[in-house]
Amino acid sequence: MVSTLFLDIKSAFPSVVLKQLMxxxxxxxxxxxxxxxxxxRVEGWQTILRFDGYETEPVELARGLDQGCPLSGVAFQFxxxxxxxxxxxxxxxxxxxxxxxxxxxxxxxxxxxxxQKVRYMMEKSQGGLDWxxxxxxxxxxxxxxxxxxxxxxxxxxxxxxx
Numbered sequence: 001m002v003s004t005l006f007l008d009i010k011s012a013f014p015s016v017v018l019k020q021l022m023x024x025x026x027x028x029x030x031x032x033x034x035x036x037x038x039x040x041r042v043e044g045w046q047t048i049l050r051f052d053g054y055e056t057e058p059v060e061l062a063r064g065l066d067q068g069c070p071l072s073g074v075a076f077q078f079x080x081x082x083x084x085x086x087x088x089x090x091x092x093x094x095x096x097x098x099x100x101x102x103x104x105x106x107x108x109x110x111x112x113x114x115x116q117k118v119r120y121m122m123e124k125s126q127g128g129l130d131w132x133x134x135x136x137x138x139x140x141x142x143x144x145x146x147x148x149x150x151x152x153x154x155x156x157x158x159x160x161x162x
Contacts, residue, residue, distance in 0.1 A: 012100030
């Protein structure tokens with residue numbers, strides 16, 4: 001039996017904390033010259049808010065990647081790599097990510113067992129919810145999806161718990 005949890009990271013590219021991204025890239029072995037180049041590319045970005053005839057002073061941004069740049073997709077894969085590390089394949093756990101979409105899955109003898117594994121991966125220390133806090137990325141709860149995959153042709157309500 002397999003349980004899957006579909007996660008979507010809300011406003012993924014604008015949410016990236018640049019200091020955390022540099023840390024994650026170095027942790028994964030990206031050479032310093034590349035992280036330094038990446039930092040220079042996004043450091044010093046500013047924004048001005050304009051509304052109702054009012055304009056703010058320029059405000060420096062400490063977050064965000066350029067969503068239109070192809071390199072931002074690569075950078076975000078480093079940023080969310082720790083989210084994939086919450087899984088222990090030897091315990092029947094796995095994860096797959098593409099940009100801001102992640103699939104957490106677990107397998108067990110029953111759906112209850114696999115559901116409990118998925119829940120544990122999200123709630124444990126350094127699990128999915130901790131990743132969300134440390135990386136300041138929120139999951140889009142309205143896009144959550146849970147799916148139980150079995151060999152049954154019909155649902156057996158006595159063996160399914162959530």
